[in-house]
Amino acid sequence: MSVGGLDERVEESFEEEEEEFRESFEEEELEVVPITVEEPKNTGPCILLAVTYDGSAGKALCKLYDPSNDKIYYWHDNTGHMPYCLTDLTPDQVKRHAVVVHKGFRGVYEIEKYDPIRDRVLKFSKIVASDPLSIGGRRKSIREILPKAWEDRIPYNNCYIYDARLIPGLYYMVVDGDLKLAPIEIPMDVASEILKIFNGEPSEVLDCVKDWLPLFLIPVPDIPRLAIDIEVFSTANRIPEPSKAEDPVICVSCVSSNGLKRVFMLKREGIDEGVKPKTLPEDVEIRFYDDEGEMLHEVFKLITSYPIIVTFNGDDFDLNYLRHRASNIGIKREEIPLAMGRNYVDVVPGVHIDLYKFFSNRSIQVYAFGNRYKDATLDAVATSLLGVGKITLDRLISELSYYDLAAYCFRDAEITLNLTSFNDGIVMKLIILLMRISKLSMGDVVRRGVSVWIRNMLYYEHRKRNYLIPSKEDIIAAKGVSVTRALIKGKKYMGAIVIEPKPGIYFNVTVLDFASLYPSVLYRWNLSYETINCPHEECKRNKVPELPHWICTKRRGLSSIIIGMLRNMRVYWFKPKAKDKSLDPNVRTWYSVVEQGLKVFLNASYGVMGDENFPLYCPPVAESITAIGRYIISKTIEKAKVLGVDVLYGDT
Structure with a gap:
């Protein structure tokens, strides 16, 4: 028998997010784009895509997508809310x-x-x-x-x-100038069945379930998207630098979810038209331009006409380069619908999704897509998920014929769009579901890691209940540090238990699995930073097995309620229903998205408590989870031996 740490894949993703955590705590100023966007006094139901801060108005700004006309509307705060x-x-x-x-x-x-x-x-x-x-x-x-x-x-x-109690990804409407939650009906028969799962649970758990049900039962529309890829003139010894944008943009490909297939090509001396390759679809329209500025103007018109712009590495290159290049060649600021943030580029009036950052997320890679791709490059991700990758080149971009350049650039834009459309649009549905769970805007969900998602979800629940959001230092001072010693170098406390497998060949072997063991421990043992080592003398008898820590018996912990509720919904409803072939295929597909989204959250929910970069970091909670896990499996082994069952292997 040996003892190990938490799931290495999850911990690895936390380590990768350390820099991201520091950045996500810092306020930053988004470049102001002087473009006017319609702000109606009344709308029908619209999906809330993003909330930003409009520095020119000094107010919060909501970006709303109206599915009835595919328009983006703006709504500025009218309540007087201030930082x-x-x-x-x-x-x-x-x-x-x-x-x-x-x-x-x-x-x-x-x-x-x-x-x-x-x-x-x-x-x-x-x-x-x-x-x-x-x-x-x-x-x-x-x-x-x-x-x-x-x-x-x-x-x-x-x-x-x-x-404002807003939930990005849900429907809102403007009524006489005020932003209101839209009255979207949910299937009450399904809601009633899910509520039965929680029969006998405390009132605070039931209230939480009722609040969260619309997030999982309100359908998601297919929002129009425009994928963009650019190619820049390059030489053998120099890579184009977006912040300087010294070289001309020679090709831009745009592919949309509503059928647009267009390539914008800059004419250059000495470049042959070439022979149209089979890799360039027949229905692709190629437009030639003598002037780079005129070409970019046309690209910008397209950008402003779609609610969502999709790129692969657009924050660091494509849109970043377009923003600086447009300024360099004299395009007026009010004609450039791109806004620079610290490490990202936003668009006006819609939202920019950089799929490179989404697919680079280790939790998405491991839990949502089962490690089907190993590297987060466009070629690797598209080849694994779509079966089609980038076109291989044998010479520089600037040396390609017009047709070969069009085919190469178009393929990149096409597979970028298809990554949001394959498998009935699972990626877009997953993004909107994650917005609803994390309470983050679309761009933040795509660019941030799972630790930030969980942090934001818990902060939202704190503020909703008028809880003070504590500092990490407050938690450590009140709750203490870990008391167990890790057996693996680099870990902070004793982790999982592993029973060494017995060599040999065996038949009639049965596997016993604890569904979502650690999230279950969080829920059933009422583990949360505020309930571990609570200030009540009468609770000190409620000890954690093997540890000096105790757990509160007077109140439910917030993390315990939220994580436990999500775990039970996934295990008892969405996971089995996603496989129920008697259901409508569209319903089953959505349930599968919900099941995968919840899996991403749940598989990271216990690990963040022991990650010192997490703002609600609480070592006693983290080591209590693993201690109880060891206790459960040890007791299970003892019971198996009493029943005469030979245990060949096991771990938590």
């Missing part, structure tokens, strides 16, 4: 503090928050600022001036989502 953070200074103390002379300071007032660590309501001062960067993200921000601040590292667009 803020919390401090334990009283309002009078704040007014005597240096923070009041900060140019972004706009006011302070007292509020009450429930502190889940101390299990009591506390008073805080809420400091309001004129803009997100005044709270944090630049030198001498408000959070740096205060002796201590809470909820000061939440990006403003996410903070707004929490406070």
Whole structure:
């Protein structure tokens, strides 16, 4: 018998997200694009694709897709919501503090928050600022001036989502200028059957199930998408650099989900038309241009006419290059529908999806697509999932004939689009489902890892209940660190148990599996950062097996409720129903998407608690999960021996 760590695939993905975590805590300024977008006073049901901060208006901005006409509408906040953070200074103390002379300071007032660590309501001062960067993200921000601040590292667009109780990916409508949740019906017979799974559970669990059911039962429309790929003039010894964009864009391919197949080609001296290759479909339209600026103008018109723009590595290259190249050749700023962020490019009026970042996500690679692709390159992903890869070249891009260049560039755009369309559009459906679960905008879901998804989901639930969102330091100070010693180098606590297999050939072997063991432990043992080592003396008798930690018996933990609810929905409804051939194929396909999406979340949910980069990092919770897992399998082995069953192998 030996002891190992948590699933290495999950831990590897957490390590890869360390830099991402630091970035996701920092507020950043998105480039303002002076393009006017329609803002109607009344709309029908629209899907909320994204929430951003509009620096020119100083307000939160919602991007809404109307499926009745395929338009994008904008809606700016009209509630007066402003960026803020919390401090334990009283309002009078704040007014005597240096923070009041900060140019972004706009006011302070007292509020009450429930502190889940101390299990009591506390008073805080809420400091309001004129803009997100005044709270944090630049030198001498408000959070740096205060002796201590809470909820000061939440990006403003996410903070707004929490406070407005918005759920990206669901339907909203504008009614007399106000944003309202659209009344979309869900199948009540299905909802009733799912609720039966939770018969006998505490009221807080049942209430949570009712709140979450629409996320899984409201269907997702097929949103029009435009895939873009560009080719830039290059030489043998120089790679085009997007930030400088010195070389001309010589080809742009655009392929849409509604049938558009167009290649924009820049004419150049000395380039032959060539022979049309079989790899270039007959229905592709090629348009030639003498002027690069005129060509890019036409590309930008297409970009503004689609709600979703899809690229593969567009943040780092395609759209990044187009943004800088357009400026370099004199295109006016208001005619360039691209906005630069710190590490991404957004589009106006719609949303940009960079599939490279989505498929690079280890949780997506491992749990959603079963490791079918090994590398997150366009060729590797497309070859594995579509059976078609990139066209292989034997010379430089700039040396290709017009037809060969068109075929090469078009193939890249085509397979990029097809990655969002194959298997009944599973990728787009999965993205929208992940938006609903994580409460993140579409671009954030695609660009962020599973740890950020889980963090945002839990932060949303904290704010919904008026819980104080604690700092990592608060949790460690109150709950302590791990007490077990890891047997694997680099791990922080004792992990899984592994029974060494007995060599030999065996027949009549039965496999016993615990469905989602660690999420089940979180739920059944009520494990959460606020319930482990709680402040109640009477709970100290409720010990964790093998450990000095105890678990609260007076209240349910938030992580326990959410993770347990999602686990039960997946195991008892969506997983079996996804295989039920008596159901409508469309329903079964959607259930399969939900099952896969929940699997991605659940398989990472226990690991984040033991990842020191996670803001709700709680070592006692992480080591309690693995300790209880060891306890369960050890007791199972003992019972098997009593029954005369020979155990050949096992692990948690």
